[in-house]
Amino acid sequence: MTRRSRRLITTAACAGLLSLSGCALGGEESPAPQPKPTGLRDFDPCTFLTADDLKTAGVAEPGEQVENFSFEPGCRFEGEKTLLTLYKNQDETVASYATGGNWDRYEQLDINGRNAARAISGGSSESGICNVLIDAGGGIAMVTVGSVLPDDVPDPCGEAEKLARQIEPRLPS
Template sequence: MNTVSRTLIATAAGMALLGVSACSGNESGESTGNPAPPPQAKAITSFDPCTFFAPEELTSLGLSTQSEDGGVVEQEPGCQWQGEEKILTLLKNADQTVESYETSGNWDSYTKKSIAGRSGAVAVETGATGQGGCTVLVNAGGGVAVYGVDGLMRDSVDACGEAEKVANQTASRLPE
C-alpha cells in the first residue's frame, strides 16, 4: 500500500470517528463524554437446545437420543426427540419472554407459574385442548426456552404433566 492510500484511509477513519463522537450527545445536544455501552448479547442466543439433554435423560423419558430439527419458525430454533408414546421438543426464542408470549400467542390456557425457580408458564395452544399437546415456557438468558410434549396418541401421555416435569428437572441448567 502506498503512502497516499494510507493517508486517505487514515483521514477517512479519523473523519468517521469524529462523526460518531459528534453524534453521542445527550437529549439537549450536549456531549456526555461517555459513549453508550454496547448492547449485551443475550445468553439464550448461544444456547443450543439440541445438545441440552444428556442421553440418559432422554432414554429415562422413553425417548430416542437422536435429535431431529424441531423448529417450525426461524425465530424458534430447536430440536425434538421421539419415543413410542410422545415427542419432546425444546426450542429457544431470543425475542420473547414468558410475559410477552402470554399476549402474543393464541392460547386455550396460559397459567403462569414458577418452573425450577424461574418465571414460567404452562400453556395449551388454541384448539389443542384435549389433543395431547402442551407447552411449558421458561424465561432463560434474556429470552425464553420452550418445552413441548406431544402425545403420539391423544391419550398416550399427560402432555402438560410430562412437559412440566421435564422443565422442572432441567430448567435450572438453562442460561441465566
C-alpha cells in the same frame, strides 16, 4: 538531533509519564473486560438435553431440527409413545407470550424461582399437546410434550413440567 531520535525520546518520555501516572493512582490496573453473556445465542436445543433428560421424557436420540419459525428454532425427539420438542426464542419472555400467543390455556407458574408458564396452544386442547415455557437467557426455553397416538401420554403438561424442572438449573440465566 535527528527526527528518528526525537521520536524515540518522545516515545520514552510518554511511556515514563504513563507508568508514573499508574503509580500515582496506586498502581491499580483496570480489570480485564468480562465476557458478555450470550443468553440463548449459543443454546442448541438438539444438544442441550442429556441422556438422563431424554430417558425421563421417554424419548431417544437423535433429535431432528425443527425450524417452523426462524425466530424459534427447536429440536424434536420421538419415543415409543411420546413426542418431545425443545425450542428457544431469544426475543420473547413468559410475560410477553401471555399476551402475544394464541392459547387455549395459559397459566403462569414458578419453576425453581424462574418465571414459567404451562400453555395449551390454540386448537390443541383435544390433541394432548402441552408447552411449558421458562424464562432463560433473556428469552425462553419451551418444552413441548405430545403423544404419538391419542392418549399415549395421559398428562402431557405434567410430563413437560417434570422435564422443565429437571433442566431448569442448566438453562442460561
